[in-house]
Amino acid sequence: MSGNSKKVFVASRLPKHTGVSGWVAMLPARVERPRLEGSIATDVVIIGAGFAGLSAARRVSQLDPNIRVAVLEAGVVGEGAAGRNSGFIIDLPHEVSSDDYGGDSASKSKQAIFISRSAIALAKGMAEEQGWGGEIFDPCGRYSVAISKEGDRHLVGYAGQLEKLGEEHRLLDAQEIAAITGSRSYTSALFTPGTVIVQPAAYIRGMADCLTQPVTVYEKTPAVAFESTGQGWLVKTPAGSISTDRIVLANNGHAESFGFFKGRLLHIFTYASMSREFDPGRLPGERKWAATPALPMGTTVRRVPGQRGDRILIRSRYTYHAAQIVSEGALRRAGALHDRKFKARFPGLDDVSMEYRWAGAMAVTWNSVPAFGEIERGVFAACGCNGVGATKATASGIATAELMLGHSTELTQIYRSFEAPKALPPQPFTAIGVKANLTFREWNAGDE
Template sequence: MAPVLTARAFPRHPGVSGWVAMLSPRVPAQALDGRQTADVVVIGAGFAGLAAARRMFQLDPSLRILMLEAGQVGEGPAGRNSGFIIDLPHEVSADSLGSDQADHARRDIFNNRTALALVQDMAEEQGWGTEIFNPCGRYSIARGAKGDHHLQEYAAQLTALGEAHRLLSSAETAALTGSSAFSAALYTPGTALIQPAAFVRACADALQARRLRLHEQSPVRRITRQGAGWQVETAQGQVATGRVVLAVNGHAQSFGLLPGRLMHVFTYASLTRPFDPRRLGGARDWAATPALPMGTTLRRIAGADGDRLLVRSRYSYNPGLTVGEGALRRAGQLHDRKLASRFPALAGVGMDHRWGGAMALTWNSVPVVEEVEPGLWLAAGCNGVGATNATANGIVAGERALGVLSALGRDYAAAPPPKRIPPEPFATIGGKVALGWKEWRAGDE
């Protein structure tokens, strides 16, 4: 019997992403209609799918690539991201840097910078401004002694790795943020900041200029083996193709793939209304991840109508890939408290937008790029660093679909497979307990 993958659910996204709301309305590409053919079909126009298409065009500009996006480009998880393309290991750790850890860190740095290089090359080629792609670096920011300690330990690790960085005192951090609520910060220059919704839109538009056929509002219902190739079906159309790259991260499980291998987590963000920049001193464009994992991410965004602050915090375990309004409301209440405690000068500045975004994690934090059937490649497992890891996943998936094994691909091939998570209800109970403990450990960071 020919393999048939049928979608049991379609993506649902809680709230309206502030990144999308700040942009002009998009005129979506026409939905797939009728019968078409392609050399490769890429399913999903997020970081992974766009990176896969970009890499395949680099390797073979003559390819006929067709991309299907369930909604509009930018409205999915990629456009709900905080917008950090990070070159260094994401989490700061107080562990000593032994030889094994150093080798692992260097592999992570290589992989991250390979992803970043693909993106930077595209930004330079297209002439994007810093409002879309800004290679300005990032800060890790602390609120107290525990966070300070982690930043100091991480700085020592970066010194051992030969990586550039700078520790900021409390006074320097206040001068940056306009607030005395922070105790220290660590600056690293290699991260690029993006406006994620504008970025994925710009990527899709640039790839269309290179012969990509993009169809939005075209959720895939079925993928069926047909001879040596595949047929991909939506509500109104079908595509016959030799190869498929399924770049839908956690929604791979909606097609029955990776059962018991992915943990589904939502994270939440709120974006303030515009405020007069004179109300808050400091720099008008900066971004900071927390000193402790699971803490609070902050971004200040300068605009023509005033400045805004993005607050991202709170995580929930949702194996059904959906969250309710209650979860969004509770996360928003937490964001309001964090904004008030960090920026008292902005008292009375409310939130314009609140939203959630889905992540897919593997238990042993490995990415998943594999050929699940001949000619059907899967990219999943962003493991909480979506812009960077999903881009790397897409690069490897695109290369493998064309039979190419790069240095990045060899590193992926050497990784162990994703570990099986416990069966339900133990997975959900364990996931909620683990997230709650990590958030408690982060405290007010």
């Protein structure tokens, strides 16, 4: 809010995460970067060390390696929403029926693909520079899998769209996808080679740790407020403050916690469960693969190999929470659904229990556009991931860095062409409508 000439923005809430991410639990304990203590000055402050914030920091350092950047992470790097992601950096449409990628507009589809591949290019450059192996960054492609005749039809239709766009793809029948997944529940699949699969918590940790001076990451350092100071801004944290010229909000739905985009962001949570380790010999097929559902709101599945055994990740269920907090009860209900989905796909592993369950946040706009741009003088937003967060948040971070430093690129031109996020209906109509829509779409997805 503002008073006189000074503008003050105070966080009404800080991120709160429900459940333990299996991605984090599988890693060694993190050696945390120090929290900020005392007062410092810097050129740019980035609030949020997830896909958007760290991508923005890397892009700033590429464009001008002399710019001082402070990245503030409210918790521990990798334990927030980014480390709760399913780990798909997707180059092509995620949903075959998405308005964003429909066959009615080849130019719109190509624009979306350009955005996605801009994100992959930044990630790939970092992986090559750091020498990351396939356990962190694997350009192995992905499968879209069907479990019903309707899903089969969607995949055939989607393959037709890809054919028109000149995009490489391959349709698989039930026997072929069973040979890969070890599951006989899938009726068909579509393979596209351009997706990168990451271990999201390891990727985010690695991304933060490869940033070097004059970029500094501070952990357990939430931005609790910021205020204008004439020429710039003063960002306040629990134990310190930073004087800066520019701020990047890379905290997705929590931009609203500072008063931005009020009534324009839908706070949607999705859920994942990860099994305990099992003997790889118990499940035929390849030991590493990643699959998204043919129908929107279906079930994402990954097989994750390990030295002591393999695990299965199941992601399904979407719920709306305006307060950006998920209850343990909601997590339990999602977990029960995951157990049913798991047993339906892998009946031979019916004695393998889930070891980790967690919820992860995303911010969606009504018109499916990012919450992007200069929203106050010197304050820039890279928010509103609209799902597919690893891809879209990365691209938003890149575009924000370029916009902030005055670099006009094809990516910034695309982002600047987006309309603003539309206002949502007043409560309780938004809550009623969103919950009804999510319920219908999950029902429509059926066993998928």
